[in-house]
Amino acid sequence: MFHNISIRWRLFAFVLAAAGIILAVVIGYGYLEARELLEEELEAKAWQLSNATANKIVTVEKAVAKVAGGLAATVAVHSGPQTDYYPLLERLLAETEELSGIAIAWDPGYRQRGGIAVSPAVHREGNRIERSDLSASGANYTVTDWYALPRNLLRPSWSEPYATGSGGDSLMVTYSVPLSAKTGNNSFLGVVKCDVSLEWLRELLMALPLEKNGYAFLLSRNGTYVAHPQNNFILKENIFSRAEEQDNALLRKLGREMVKGRSGFIRYDSIVSDEKGWLLYQPIPSTGWVLGVFFPQEAMSAKVAELSRKEAAIGLLGFLLLLPVMLLIARSITRPLLQLDKAARILATGDLDAPLPELRGKNEVARLADSFTTMRDELKVHLAMLEQTAANRERIESELRIARDIQMGLVPKTFPPFPSRRDFELFAVMTPARQVGGDLYDFFMPDDDHLCIAIGDVSGKGVPAALFMAVTRTMLRAFLHNGDSPGEALRHLNDDLAQNNDYCMFVTVFCLVVHLPSGTCRFANGGHNLPCIIRAGGDICFLPKTQGAALGVMEGLQVAENEIVLAPGDTVFLYTDGVTEAMNLQGELFGDNRMTAELSRQRALSCTGLLGAVTEAVAAHADGAEQSDDITMVAFRYFGQR
Amino acid sequence: MTLHKTLLALAAVLAALLTPAPPAVAAGKPVELMLQWTHQAQFAGYYVAAAKGIYQAHGLDVRIIQGGPGLDPMNELANGDVDFVTAWLPTALTRRQDGLPLVNVAQVVNRSNLLLIGWKDGPGGSSRDLSGRRISIWEGDFRAPYLAWLQSEGVEPAAIHPQYYSVNLFLRKGVDACSAMYYNEYHMLYQAGVNEDELSVFFLKDYGFGFPEDGLYCTEGTLRLDREMVAAFRAASLEGWLYAARHPEEALDIVMEYVTTANVATNRSHMKWMLEKILASIVPVADSWTLGELARSDYEKTVLMMKGQNMLHNPPSYEAFTGR
Structure with a gap:
């Protein structure tokens, strides 16, 4: 399909397509790379942020633990029914801004045994510090976690966060330390407890520099939400209750990882907004809480997208710049081609003198143009030569035509030649080769009783052969008219031809004179093929050999004469070597055997039919091969007196 | 009052x-x-x-x-x-x-919905395994069926701690087993991330102590x-x-x-x-x-x-x- 599109547009399209693909690959790779880098960066940042936040929480908790631990140590040493702990508690509360209340809750048994009246407690009320007595309130504090946990675990504990205040919207957590006496069986004295308001915690998490839709949350060690952007989750929902509500086994698994104190940075879909992103979670070691921070993917994707957009814009700009450049390059290549094309079309019309485009440089197109010029010049020379050759051939051909005309004009072509004669039949054919060979035949009746027949073959070809043949025929006729016997006529002919024969041409001639009343034939042979005689009975043989050679070579040649008697029905067949030496494509000659066999087979035919049959046999043998020699045959059949 | x-x-x-x-x-x-x-x-x-x-x-x-x-x-x-x-x-x-x-x-x-729940890696699957363990049981009237059951099973716990509103003591492994309502505490444990297969659960009613x-x-x-x-x-x-x-x-x-x-x-x-x-x-x-x-x-x-x-x-x- 591309073959129908011009080179210019193909070049243009392919280069731009390749550039476009490279551009897309580069941008795509850049996108992935940037995303990976940003992800790594995000994770590093996330850990930083999360660690810092966790540290802040731990710092507060450590401060609280220090106060509680110090107080517990003091109480254990100084405990006694008369000790008034209120001033100490007030001082501690005033000094520790993280605390919202401190109390010493005596074990009920110890109170009874030691006669202790009050369980001193202080808490903030606005800017003031208020005193109260836990034992006086009537509520049984031993049932609360903050008492029961250290009581039974015998170690400091953080309670689960709980709600206080009139609306239940103030979040508190209590750190309590068991008080133990140094001695005795009933060593448990009670609990020192420190209340910590968690308002600051919510503020801390809210103030984290997170992207839009990012959020932080805090889970208690039971998985309950202590802080979460969704306020109605706090203290009510729990990572496991969310998992149960959503039938989300993965979330439950994650929750278990979290409360077991593991940390991680994972892909995560926000349970608040269904947004995709990452979740970082890590434990707060002191309380066993879990800090989680969600980083939405969109914020990061936006950064990556921005980066990719810029890359794409630069790429596109380059691409647009590439367009005209490509067009120019494509044009610079195809314009000379188009010029050459135009010039070639003009050349094709034969106008070899039309100007060819001149191209500078040595590039491929310039070389093509050079080749064009060379070709045109060569073509001119060649055409000129061709014209010359054609003229020469024309001349030669016309000479040949003349030669053939001479040759054909010299032999009698009217058949039957003697319509009035009933005592014999005569027929002759001559098929000239393309190059005139110089065959001849002739027959005439010098008187009523005699018939002269001659057949000959001049050496050489063309006009000289034709002329030589003309001379031979004229002279032979003249000698026979003079009453020469065949032998004399051939001797005289030889002598005359030999004189002034500068070209050393020669001719073979067979001459036959028939005495018609008697059937006696006298003949002489000047180097020609011996004719065949087909007897009326069917026998076929060549005429007997007589002395003689080709004529015109040297004077004084002896030519012998012989004689046969023809019976009525006998046929004499004369021919030139064009018959026996007719060649097929394989180089096989027609030969004497094929010729005599054909004559024997067709002997019943008339002379005309006989020659036609032999002609066909020769043509069939040649099978289309062009013959270099004339094919000439004469058939004479003697009928006797009737 | x-x-x-x-x-x-x-x-x-x-x-x-x-x-x-x-x-x-x-x-x-x-x-x-x-x-x-x-x-x-x-x-x-x-x-x-x-x-x-x-x-x-x-x-x-x-x-x-x-x-x-x-x-x-x-x-x-x-x-x-x-x-x-x-x-x-x-x-x-x-x-x-x-x-x-x-x-x-x-x-x-x-x-009855009363259960006693133990850590599977603690008391194990049989009630007799509760002997020598620390157990927390609700105070007051809830105590009776548990004590009756423990007695009948011949269990002698190392200590019976009073249990109040939360299961945190159990969760923090302060005790090896605790009392629970099937409809409440049992599921609270589940919602604290404890899987069922981590617990040994005794339905009191299965032992004829359902009331x-x-x-x-x-x-x-x-x-x-x-x-x-x-x-x-x-x-x-x-x-x-x-x-x-x-x-x-x-x-x-x-x-x-x-x-x-x-x-x-x-x-x-x-x-x-x-x-x-x-x-x-x-x-x-x-x-x-x-x-x-x-x-x-x-x-x-x-x-x-x-x-x-x-x-x-x-x-x-x-x-x-x-x-x-």
């Missing part, structure tokens, strides 16, 4: 403000029901009866007041501040022994005064439970309204679990028990168990206790 009264008054006012308003045409007999704990699905049937106008259809205008830590509904009943309370059968028996003339109006929960639990109670005085009203309240409450059993999702919605308004620290999936399990122990399957009826045999079995634990010396007759 002054603080109790104040708290009660406060709770009543809050409940009045927070309870979904009954239909405007309500002109029934004003009745107050106090629950033995904060609002939760454990009391779904009463909420449903109120919200769906079932009480109203029985000519009652019922106000539901939640209990909670530090509140004792029996005291309110004794003072005549409320007409009905929900209470545990052992609690009702001991309080009647202490002189409060309680009458069992309906025995709502007839199947009826929540029931509706009024005083003999109330019953004498308005037997018709008591019957209507009983019928409407049970109808409420049946409605909840037939429409659990709607019942859950109603529960969540109460829970949300009262700002109880719980969540829908927990309430859903609780509703399912409590319904299964209220609504009888085949002829396991009769809805709302305290069967004489169950009564006698409970009395026997409590006597055995020295918690009951002078039990009332079945007829007197059920007001027949």
Whole structure:
């Protein structure tokens, strides 16, 4: 399909397509790379942020633990029914801004045994510090976690966060330390407890520099939400209750990882907004809480997208710049081609003198143009030569035509030649080769009783052969008219031809004179093929050999004469070597055997039919091969007196 | 008791403000029901009866007041501040022994939900493995069935810690096993990330120590005064439970309204679990028990168990206790 599109547009399209693909690959790779880098960066940042936040929480908790631990140590040493702990508690509360209340809750048994009246407690009320007595309130504090946990675990504990205040919207957590006496069986004295308001915690998490839709949350060690952007989750929902509500086994698994104190940075879909992103979670070691921070993917994707957009814009700009450049390059290549094309079309019309485009440089197109010029010049020379050759051939051909005309004009072509004669039949054919060979035949009746027949073959070809043949025929006729016997006529002919024969041409001639009343034939042979005689009975043989050679070579040649008697029905067949030496494509000659066999087979035919049959046999043998020699045959059949 | 009264008054006012308003045409007999704990699905049937106008259809205008830590509904009943309370059968028996003339109006929960749960990597799967372990058990009347069961199983724990409202002591491995309600604490553990396969769970009822639990109670005085009203309240409450059993999702919605308004620290999936399990122990399957009826045999079995634990010396007759 591309073959129908011009080179210019193909070049243009392919280069731009390749550039476009490279551009897309580069941008795509850049996108992935940037995303990976940003992800790594995000994770590093996330850990930083999360660690810092966790540290802040731990710092507060450590401060609280220090106060509680110090107080517990003091109480254990100084405990006694008369000790008034209120001033100490007030001082501690005033000094520790993280605390919202401190109390010493005596074990009920110890109170009874030691006669202790009050369980001193202080808490903030606005800017003031208020005193109260836990034992006086009537509520049984031993049932609360903050008492029961250290009581039974015998170690400091953080309670689960709980709600206080009139609306239940103030979040508190209590750190309590068991008080133990140094001695005795009933060593448990009670609990020192420190209340910590968690308002600051919510503020801390809210103030984290997170992207839009990012959020932080805090889970208690039971998985309950202590802080979460969704306020109605706090203290009510729990990572496991969310998992149960959503039938989300993965979330439950994650929750278990979290409360077991593991940390991680994972892909995560926000349970608040269904947004995709990452979740970082890590434990707060002191309380066993879990800090989680969600980083939405969109914020990061936006950064990556921005980066990719810029890359794409630069790429596109380059691409647009590439367009005209490509067009120019494509044009610079195809314009000379188009010029050459135009010039070639003009050349094709034969106008070899039309100007060819001149191209500078040595590039491929310039070389093509050079080749064009060379070709045109060569073509001119060649055409000129061709014209010359054609003229020469024309001349030669016309000479040949003349030669053939001479040759054909010299032999009698009217058949039957003697319509009035009933005592014999005569027929002759001559098929000239393309190059005139110089065959001849002739027959005439010098008187009523005699018939002269001659057949000959001049050496050489063309006009000289034709002329030589003309001379031979004229002279032979003249000698026979003079009453020469065949032998004399051939001797005289030889002598005359030999004189002034500068070209050393020669001719073979067979001459036959028939005495018609008697059937006696006298003949002489000047180097020609011996004719065949087909007897009326069917026998076929060549005429007997007589002395003689080709004529015109040297004077004084002896030519012998012989004689046969023809019976009525006998046929004499004369021919030139064009018959026996007719060649097929394989180089096989027609030969004497094929010729005599054909004559024997067709002997019943008339002379005309006989020659036609032999002609066909020769043509069939040649099978289309062009013959270099004339094919000439004469058939004479003697009928006797009737 | 002054603080109790104040708290009660406060709770009543809050409940009045927070309870979904009954239909405007309500002109029934004003009745107050106090629950033995904060609002939760454990009391779904009463909420449903109120919200769906079932009480109203029985000519009652019922106000539901939640209990909670530090509140004792029996005291309110004794003072005549409320007409009905929900209470545990052992609690009702001991309080009647202490002189409060309680009458069992309906025995709502007839199947036991009591469990003892241990860490699987602690006590293991057999009750005998609990010997030598630290166990926490609720204080008061809840203690009796557990002690009776431990006795009968020949378990001698290393220590029995008092257990209160939370399972945190168990979660922090302060004890090896703790008491739990199937409909509540068991699922609270699940919602603290503990998987079922990490726990060994003993259903007391599987060992023949299942006793009826929540029931509706009024005083003999109330019953004498308005037997018709008591019957209507009983019928409407049970109808409420049946409605909840037939429409659990709607019942859950109603529960969540109460829970949300009262700002109880719980969540829908927990309430859903609780509703399912409590319904299964209220609504009888085949002829396991009769809805709302305290069967004489169950009564006698409970009395026997409590006597055995020295918690009951002078039990009332079945007829007197059920007001027949």
